Ligand SMILES: Nc1nc2c(ncn2[C@@H]2O[C@H](COP(=O)(O)OP(=O)(O)OP(=O)(O)O)[C@@H](O)[C@H]2O)c(=O)[nH]1
């Protein structure tokens with residue numbers, strides 16, 4: 001159902017090709033400087049220092065073993081290698097039908113906005129969408145989701161602020177069953193993974209939904225692309241409490257590379273279902289590992305090669 | 312706060328301390344490890360590079376290597392450089408004589424501006440200001456509702472205006488403050504990306520229109536390497552005056568906090584660490600640096616204790632405590648005070664090595680809750696005269712509280728120790744005279760020094776500062 005929005009990534013692809021050309025300007029030499037630049041680019045993309053070191057180590061090996069002729073070939077091989085590091089799944093959770101998806105994550109990650117965008121995409125794809133507003137904690141969170149529901153003209157289940165989130169979920173499931181909704185999206189309150197109470201509360205909510213729902217239930221962690229190495233802690237905690245099914249990375253329209261997504265997806269073997277690239281209804285794309293991998297290292301490498309060109 | 316960085320650094324120093332003499336190689340190795348620790352903490356790549364270069368150079372100087380205590384000196388250099396990164400002096404909000412003063416908040420989407428705006432209003436009101444909140448985020452659905460709700464909950468006026476022109480709303484907000492006699496205006500703006508030219512221009516326009524005394528950028532403490540690009544762009548285009556670090560209550564590694572000053576030259580003014588409105592604190596770079604190096608933050612602890620000191624307790628109780636006759640009811644009271652100060656973990660984490668002990672699970676943070684349940688299971692008589700607690704009473708209490716008899720014994724042991732300790736220290740109480748205050752009959756109130764378990768009852772602020780100084784010297 002998301003074929004149409006794949007086009008958006010076209011930009012990134014052209015950009016990467018451009019950067020390759022710039023790199024060629026500098027000459028395709030694979031020297032110490034190149035490796036250092038690569039390492040720096042990886043660290044700056046938030047994949048984490050140990051991961052950056054080990055990736056560069058492996059690439060050095062590969063370059064020698066396969067006798068890679070120039071920087072082009074190395075970057076190609078690197079992109080492939082990074083792309084292969086992401087966990088994959090046969091079916092995108094949002095292509096499952098019917099499905100009920102719970103959105104979880106820390107404060108401000110982009111959960112509500114993502115639910116709004118997905119509601120619109122689902123509606124356009126002709127699915128029967130129902131939203132559930134289980135963030136009964138944050139001020140005006142319910143109004144926020146209600147506004148998104150209105151924008152895409154989809155149905156929403158809501159209760160008053162302070163209501164038990166589990167019971168909102170319960171109501172949502174009942175409504176879904178009564179109306180035959182097959183694309184059910186439930187927003188939850190943002191919480192820090194270090195807050196034991198709030199994590200326990202969420203665990204309870206997810207368990208209730210899993211037990212009660214006839215529709216298959218999926219739990220998706222939303223991560224902000226600007227998040228650093230702390231994202232790994234977040235993901236570990238949320239995963240161990242809730243047994244996650246997939247990730248969504250938001251705010252990739254900034255300059256953040258979202259390298260933390262690589263670390264999380266790899267360590268927890270969770271596929272990335274979607275990426276957010278803006279605040280509008282349409283700013284959501286299907287994740288493509290190759291494109292993501294190119295974008296991950298590109299900008300900084302371009303910086304490095306620029307500096308070198310000037311020197 | 313910043314535990315994992317703190318942990319790694321302390322391990323590195325532990326290794327150095329184990330050696331009597333340090334060679335150049337030792338320093339080089341330590342610096343490599345420090346570099347790694349900082350990178351893992353999300354400190355910006357370039358900041359790390361410079362930091363390590365500076366620190367290494369200083370550590371390799373003869374005075375350090377050849378000194379009698381080289382490891383201590385290395386720690387001192389690192390402390391110095393960390394403090395420098397965090398900002399050498401406290402940076403408070405500066406107000407002008409204009410009424411109203413205007414504070415404008417800017418930042419990326421989801422960084423926590425709205426929450427920070429509300430917390431700032433709360434803090435300013437505590438400081439006897441009369442703030443007005445202005446909702447200028449006209450883009451995110453229900454953003455103004457959010458601010459309105461937060462304002463209503465605290466009883467702070469909120470101006471939200473009409474239409475979708477944030478510049479107009481900001482100006483009207485300032486006028487609303489004048490009309491309603493508010494002396495500070497806090498403007499919450501929409502989250503924006505630093506690469507979104509139109510939105511950055513808008514922020515600039517709001518700024519031009521209301522001429523804020525303070526523009527504060529709200530930065531999520533969990534931000535990764537990109538914090539540098541973001542903050543630099545905001546500094547250039549909006550030119551903010553200081554930073555509020557948000558979400559410091561998580562296990563953020565502090566990279567943002569350690570990078571931002573170096574990159575933008577702008578100081579951190581506040582840190583926001585919690586969900587409650589009172590969880591915005593002024594930022595003290597030197598204390599933070601010490602905490603990162605595991606040297607504790609006794610001064611902050613003393614300050615929160617001093618706040619509690621304002622609280623008054625019944626004279627009867629104060630006297631009992633002075634005569635070291637505290638009962639188990641007093642124990643409950645102490646418990647409540649610890650809670651008011653942010654709970655046992657906050658208390659322990661302010662002590663040298665405390666963060667570490669906490670993260671290694673050496674501190675039982677639920678001990679207080681258990682203690683409370685146990686004491687609540689006792690009769691009034693038992694609480695006042697713990698001596699009568701024989702075996703069968705203890706068994707009954709344990710059953711009532713759902714714990715084992717040895718848990719009950721533990722509480723009583725702690726109680727006895729505290730009592731003993733108070734006896735020891737109470738003579739020192741004269742240092743901090745207990746001021747009497749006339750009250751209604753039988754309900755005379757008195758102020759007293761703080762009584763916290765583990766901290767001697769009669770110590771004054773001065774004593775604690777002295778302790779901190781001694782501990783600094785030990786380190
Ligand atoms: N630029 C950009 N902004 C985004 C994106 N996704 C979300 N946002 C913005 O990020 C901010 C926070 O988004 P929300 O959807 O409210 O986040 P949340 O996780 O629901 O937040 P809480 O419910 O408060 O925990 C809003 O201002 C959104 O407009 C994205 O992909 N790009």
Ligand SMILES: [Mg+2]
Nearest residue numbers: 111112135141
């Ligand atoms: Mg939300």
